[in-house]
Amino acid sequence: MTPQTSTNSTPIIQIQNVHKRFHTLRGTVHALRGVSLDVQPGEVVVIIGPSGSGKSTLLRCINRLETTDSGRIIVDNIPLTGAKNINKVRAEVGMVFQSFNLFPDKTALENITLAQRVVRKRRKAEAEARAHDLLAKVGIPDKADAYPGQLSGGQQQRVAIARALAMDPKIMLFDEPTSALDPEMIKEVLDVMLALAREGMTMVVVSHEMGFARAAADRAVFMDEGLIIEEGEPDVLFSNPTHERTKLFLSKIL
Amino acid sequence: MPDERDYPEVQPAQPMPPQHSGEIYDDLQFEVKESLGDRLMNWIAGLPWWAIILAVVAVAALYSMFTSAAYRDVLRALTDNPQVTTEDLFEVVQIVGEPTMIVGRYVGESQDSVSTVITSLLDDVIDSELVQRAGFLVREDPATITIQTESGRVTIPRQRITAMDPPDAGLGDNVSVEYIERVTVTGTLTARDDKTLTIRTVNEQIETFDTDRILSEETTTTPEGEELVRIEREGLSYRGRLTALSQTGISLVQEDETRVELRRADVAFLAIPTLTVALNAAAAERTIGPDDEVRIGFVQGTDITRALQELDSLDGIPVPLRYGAGAARAALISYADLAAMMGAVAAGELDAALYLSGAEDRLAMAEWVENNPDAAVVLPTPPRECQRNCTVTVKLRDDVVEGRVLERTADTISIQTVAPEFVVIDRDQILENRRTEPGACALNNLRGCNAGIFLTLRVTFMAYGLALIIGLFFGLMRVQKNPILYAFSTLYVEVVRGIPLLVILLYAGFVVSPWLRDNTPLKLSDEWEAVLGLSFGYGAFIAEIFRAGIQSISRGQMEAARSLGMSYPQAMRYVVLPQAVRVVLPPLGNDFIAMLKDSALISVLALPDLLQLGRLYISRTFRAFEGYNTVALLYLLMTLFLSLLVRVIERRTRLPG
Ligand SMILES: Nc1ncnc2c1ncn2[C@@H]1O[C@H](COP(=O)(O)OP(=O)(O)OP(=O)(O)O)[C@@H](O)[C@H]1O
Numbered sequence A: 001m002t003p004q005t006s007t008n009s010t011p012i013i014q015i016q017n018v019h020k021r022f023h024t025l026r027g028t029v030h031a032l033r034g035v036s037l038d039v040q041p042g043e044v045v046v047i048i049g050p051s052g053s054g055k056s057t058l059l060r061c062i063n064r065l066e067t068t069d070s071g072r073i074i075v076d077n078i079p080l081t082g083a084k085n086i087n088k089v090r091a092e093v094g095m096v097f098q099s100f101n102l103f104p105d106k107t108a109l110e111n112i113t114l115a116q117r118v119v120r121k122r123r124k125a126e127a128e129a130r131a132h133d134l135l136a137k138v139g140i141p142d143k144a145d146a147y148p149g150q151l152s153g154g155q156q157q158r159v160a161i162a163r164a165l166a167m168d169p170k171i172m173l174f175d176e177p178t179s180a181l182d183p184e185m186i187k188e189v190l191d192v193m194l195a196l197a198r199e200g201m202t203m204v205v206v207s208h209e210m211g212f213a214r215a216a217a218d219r220a221v222f223m224d225e226g227l228i229i230e231e232g233e234p235d236v237l238f239s240n241p242t243h244e245r246t247k248l249f250l251s252k253i254l
Numbered sequence B: 001m002p003d004e005r006d007y008p009e010v011q012p013a014q015p016m017p018p019q020h021s022g023e024i025y026d027d028l029q030f031e032v033k034e035s036l037g038d039r040l041m042n043w044i045a046g047l048p049w050w051a052i053i054l055a056v057v058a059v060a061a062l063y064s065m066f067t068s069a070a071y072r073d074v075l076r077a078l079t080d081n082p083q084v085t086t087e088d089l090f091e092v093v094q095i096v097g098e099p100t101m102i103v104g105r106y107v108g109e110s111q112d113s114v115s116t117v118i119t120s121l122l123d124d125v126i127d128s129e130l131v132q133r134a135g136f137l138v139r140e141d142p143a144t145i146t147i148q149t150e151s152g153r154v155t156i157p158r159q160r161i162t163a164m165d166p167p168d169a170g171l172g173d174n175v176s177v178e179y180i181e182r183v184t185v186t187g188t189l190t191a192r193d194d195k196t197l198t199i200r201t202v203n204e205q206i207e208t209f210d211t212d213r214i215l216s217e218e219t220t221t222t223p224e225g226e227e228l229v230r231i232e233r234e235g236l237s238y239r240g241r242l243t244a245l246s247q248t249g250i251s252l253v254q255e256d257e258t259r260v261e262l263r264r265a266d267v268a269f270l271a272i273p274t275l276t277v278a279l280n281a282a283a284a285e286r287t288i289g290p291d292d293e294v295r296i297g298f299v300q301g302t303d304i305t306r307a308l309q310e311l312d313s314l315d316g317i318p319v320p321l322r323y324g325a326g327a328a329r330a331a332l333i334s335y336a337d338l339a340a341m342m343g344a345v346a347a348g349e350l351d352a353a354l355y356l357s358g359a360e361d362r363l364a365m366a367e368w369v370e371n372n373p374d375a376a377v378v379l380p381t382p383p384r385e386c387q388r389n390c391t392v393t394v395k396l397r398d399d400v401v402e403g404r405v406l407e408r409t410a411d412t413i414s415i416q417t418v419a420p421e422f423v424v425i426d427r428d429q430i431l432e433n434r435r436t437e438p439g440a441c442a443l444n445n446l447r448g449c450n451a452g453i454f455l456t457l458r459v460t461f462m463a464y465g466l467a468l469i470i471g472l473f474f475g476l477m478r479v480q481k482n483p484i485l486y487a488f489s490t491l492y493v494e495v496v497r498g499i500p501l502l503v504i505l506l507y508a509g510f511v512v513s514p515w516l517r518d519n520t521p522l523k524l525s526d527e528w529e530a531v532l533g534l535s536f537g538y539g540a541f542i543a544e545i546f547r548a549g550i551q552s553i554s555r556g557q558m559e560a561a562r563s564l565g566m567s568y569p570q571a572m573r574y575v576v577l578p579q580a581v582r583v584v585l586p587p588l589g590n591d592f593i594a595m596l597k598d599s600a601l602i603s604v605l606a607l608p609d610l611l612q613l614g615r616l617y618i619s620r621t622f623r624a625f626e627g628y629n630t631v632a633l634l635y636l637l638m639t640l641f642l643s644l645l646v647r648v649i650e651r652r653t654r655l656p657g
């Protein structure tokens, strides 16, 4: 993968000194403590880090499922803080969840067409044609009429990816898309993601799949305790981490 | 696998994955032949418990209801006395502008006598608005006249003129004309089509009676060729236990326990037992001591026990014989007839004589005393009629019925004494539909069924629909982050859930509704008060059901929908609510059943619902057992049917996988 970091292109995601605190009954959690990160169009960024380091929170801030306390996030030139057209931004940013979050009362096809019709206002035939294309692309063309409960985890996650892609997003966010899957299903999902990366989709992926990171990512980012500790090319970061914490973490997962 | 055995040809072509229960029987499938009885038993054993109860209850209910007159009576009362079919679709009051559109009457006036028709109809049920105009007669033709009034020219169809002064006015004369401008037709709508309405303005009246009451009969033929009879018939006779007697009325209970109320004015003949007491003049003076014997006479055949009872009940009447201390012995002596007995009294053989009589001879003893002024007999009190509990015979006056003979059987005759009258009006002549109310309750006119089970069902359905809306609204507010919406909806839920439904209904009926009536143009009917009270009370429970249902859907669903660019309302509408509805269907169904039962409370608002009609029936007939049985059974049948429906819906909406 060639990083498309040409000097004149502005980053499609700009995260500048973002802070996020959660106020709970048991106290305040400072989940993000000043995170800054730029993602260029077409770039694939993999985020790794220990549990509770704020990876999910950062991802969720990018499509405003969480609000930020301070700092700026600009997605596709639209500043998210106070953005009124938040739904428009969200439609440009697809998200894939660890727990799939498919709509259980709708078939795979309906899962993929619903937002197309409601948000993109596509006609039924058009939405269904797109859904069938995407199901073929993720490798399960014959599961259009299956309900999520009738699909394996890997199939469900691929439907979820197809659902996000159906909105023609410019950016895809993946939050540990394979960690709820059995080992034999991980590959089929990663293959889909790899193909997507090769097509030039901008992707931010929280994942500890080193193989995928090496093959697909332009950049790997290590987060701990709400901060970005270190970033770099995946090969470099994984084999030659500079920070002690990165070394410690990598020694645990490798 | 019974399915595969019954339909071997629909077995899937591909090999099925092995199924534990199926394997064992696959080889046996053509050997297992069950008899019809076995199949039935298996089928019944396979039914769930509620279906069995439902079936047993239904069979028992229907059996007892079709075999018992009492249950049939209650059932009819509770279902608003339905008929199978009716012609009485609506009760209407229509204002029509052109009297000429009254094209005919049942009795058949011809077109050219419309004005006569109208004038005669004016006297009955069709009211007309008369308008008076004065001015110069400026034009006359066979159909209309035109008058120049101060405000302009008016052309009036001659048919509509009811009075003209002077009647023989010529052109240029000053006239005053009274004519019909609007006609009000009041009656029962019996038929309608695209262009006309048929309204019955006079109801038919039919008298059916036994032919042996006919005293004389004469038949006349009207000029139209219709045969009319005039029958003089004997008044009806009633015999029974007297329960009340007053100046104006008599009521008695016949042997078959039916109660009859009669007006005294209709009575030709009334046989009430009358008690007369006669004393020997000497005995009246004597004081009777403990050892004396009192000889009391009566006429053979008299119910003497009854007579003595009557004597006891003669309050405020001087004791006929004066007693000293202690009780005297009484000797009761019977006589063949009154004259013999009175002779014995006069002769001093008897101290006293009792005479309990029927109607004709009720004054016989008094008359005897009058006719024999010299005999030593006195009447201490006037003859006294029995006031209650004795057996009386009442015969009504003979009367005359006139009309058309509808049917004559061996024993009975039916005479139409009043013919129905119909008016056909053109729809486009109607100026105003002043009133339309549903007519009689029948299978072809269910909107006319307003009371009993129909009211219960209608109020429940309307209230539940409204409660769903209220519940959804407040349920959605309960899951909002906005503190005002949350607090407001929580307040509603907590307050309403904490107040008994009965109190809420009373509020709706006696606080809210009167306030609305006084302060706004809204006038709530009793039924709407009930609907509002019920739905307001149940809205709180349903709001909680919706809240729980929405909250049971994982947050990930909302986030996934939002991450796809849906707005909050869109995500709610398309993703969360459809799933929540599946979750809440069973509790919603349960609440519907609960509301159906709680609708029995609306009788406090004087609504004739199922329970109220049952209670009315019971207070009328004292048949509490049958009455409450039927009420309970009808509620039970409705709720069992509904829970069955809930189960079916639940099964239908289950997700695959
Ligand atoms: N909605 C929330 N309310 C309160 N605290 C939260 C919330 N979401 C996250 N947190 C806290 O914020 C911190 C960061 O959480 P986050 O989910 O971003 O971690 P993560 O890096 O994704 O961890 P993992 O690898 O386990 O998914 C954690 O301490 C977590 O407990």
Ligand SMILES: [Mg+2]
Residues within 6 Å of the ligand: A055, A056, A057, A175, A176
């Ligand atoms: Mg996480």
